[in-house]
Amino acid sequence: MTNIGLILSIAAIIGGLLWLTIRSLSGREVERRIIFLFIGIAVSVPLLFDITFSEKATPIVKGVYDKVDNLPSGSVILISFDYGPSMAPEVEPMSNAFIRHSLAKDHKVIIMGLWATGQSLGASAVENVIKKEFPNKIDGVDYINIGYKAGNQGVLNVIITDFRKMYATDVNGVDLDSVQIFQGIRSLKDMDLMISVGGGFPGIKEWVLFAADPGNIPLAGASAAVSTPLLYPYYPMQLIGLLGGIKGAAEYESEMKKNYPQFADMPTPGIEMMGPQTLAHMVVMAFIVIGNLSFFFAKRRKE
Amino acid sequence: MDKSKRLSLIIFGGVIVLFIISWIIKISLLQEAGMDSLLSIRDAFFITFAAFLTLAIFSFLYKDNPYYKFAEHLFVGISAAYWMCVGFWSTFVGNFIPKVSTTLSDFFEVPPKEFEIHYFVPLILGMMLLMRLSPKGGWLSRWSLAFIVGTTAGLNLIRYLRTDFITQVSNTFIPLLVDWKGIGPFFSDFSLSASGQFVMTLGNWVIFIGVFSGLIYFFFSKEHKGFFGHASRVGIWILMITFGASFGYTVMGRVSLLVGRLTFLFNDWLGLIS
Helix, strand or coil: CHHHHHHHHHHHHHHHHHHHHHHHHCCCCCCHHHHHHHHHHHHHHHHHCCCCCCCCCCHHHHHHHHHHHHCCCCCEEEEEEECCCCCHHHHHHHHHHHHHHHHHCCCEEEEEECCHHHHHHHHHHHHHHHHHHCCCCCECCCEEEEEECCCCHHHHHHHCCCHHHCCCECCCCCEHHHCHHHCCCCCHHHCCEEEEEECCCCCHHHHHHHHHHHHCCCEEEEECHHHHHHHHHHCCCCCCEEEEHHHHHHHHHHHHHHHCHHHCCCCCHHHHHHHHHHHHHHHHHHHHHHHHHHHHHHHHHHC | CCHHHHHHHHHHHHHHHHHHHHHHHHHHHHHHCCCCHHHHHHHHHHHHHHHHHHHHHHHHHCCCCHHHHHHHHHHHHHHHHHHHHHHHHHHHHHHHHHHHCHHHHHHHCCCCCCCCHHHHHHHHHHHHHHHHHCCCCHHHHHHHHHHHHHHHHHHHHHHHHHHHHHHHHHHHCCCCCCCCCCHHHHHHCCCCCCCCHHHHHHHHHHHHHHHHHHHHHCCCCCCCCHHHHHHHHHHHHHHHHHHHHHHHHHHHHHHHHHHHHHHHHHHHHCCCCC
16 A cells, blocks of 8 residues: 555656646646645655665764764763754754763763754754663762853853852752862863754854864764755864765664664664655756756757 | 635635534544543643644645744744743742852742852843833843843854864865775775775865865865866756755655654644554
8 A cells, every 4th residue: 555655645746747848848837836746755755665775884973983982981071052943843853862872882861052942943953862861870979961141152152161169050950069060071172072953043154163173172063954065164173074965864873873773773864864855856956957948948949 | 705705715614613512523433442531631732722723834835824923923832931931930030049149049949059149230231221112211122132142242252263163174184095005905805894995085085175175166266277177067067966865855854844743743633553
């Protein structure tokens, strides 16, 4: 039944594209709503029929994975949630994967956010990932959510010398001086790795400018696809690795599944999203070809 | 009542009826799954309302309409209120109160810290910024704005100069023959792996030629003729490829967001996928 549905859907897309080609080559306009409809179908079909593809980590993603994997147990990793719900479908799989990987390696995880929305999304990661999948990990000992502070890059400019000047407590109002995870941590320079997950302002760029470069601290990025091309120049000297968009998330998840048997059944939204991505990109490419063909045909007709 | 008004009312009625039907079905599905009746009513409402808002935003693809406007204004309003509330609790209560008042710290249940008088400076500047709302005292906000602009410019100047200029220039000085041990070992160890010598060398050449030709394209003090003209053409191609890659990434980002919303509709709302 599933296969029949899949075949019918793909046949509908291909048939529709042929109809569009004939229509545009004959010089008639194609309404933009038809384009939207095609993208909608191309994205829905792989979701409904669970089409996925295998992924292999590229060096830029492997750089982050290897860093987390090779740090000695007990290392301190700071994950900054610099995004909001509108960016979450794209970058949340990455932050969840980082948390899973770090805790599986027995690293200490500090969650914070330069975006106000990052605070509640960090809390949601604590509830949905840490408490459910790592029930033996203790808040304040193995992980902590210190939340959001206003000030954008100003926050980084302060915490690179002293956390406590900006963060007196964690999100639950617990004094940072009283939590075990913060014993011996004074500033960002005490982090073994920082990971900024986001894609806007303030985000990975600000982490490079105001923390990684001046403090010479290892930094990895996980960014929304839109801002990824702007961050590539920082790799590999100023960023140890970068996960770009949902493709980066899928590569990281596949690496985790390959190397950790306990993650064989973990949720892999990144890998699942690559099915719709692939089909949607193929439809967009088909549109570009159809558009160019009809342009040249129309030009020739005029001549 | 004219025809368009009557049609709008019929559509509005239809949306309300569909909303209620969806809510009731969702309640029964959640209760079947073993959820408590009160909780199921609340959760079913939130899921149905979220689905309604998603569809309201999607309806803009057809044309602008009041449902889209409602969802858009609700989103903007809630976002602004959320940022303000989190800012108040995390910064004003979290940072300011513990440093200035033990009584207020006890009231807000935050651990008090050592008194620091200079914490009143940002408070005063913040209040001056709010004077913008006053018709007579609006000029006071300029002092705060001047402080913000001045400090941001000062901080950014140094950081951008170091990170985006000096370090980036230094990062461009890369070996054009990576790990070179002679032509023999190059061919005997030839590999197309991403971390192999050939691909690394090729990558460094692309960076070198890309930066060099890109800079030539933006150098307008000499006419783009001969070698300069050819290098400039390569520069245009490099820029076009960069814009193409950016466009590709943008498409990927937007499709991801669409997948996120469709996953919510198919999974949480309609229960078609798990």
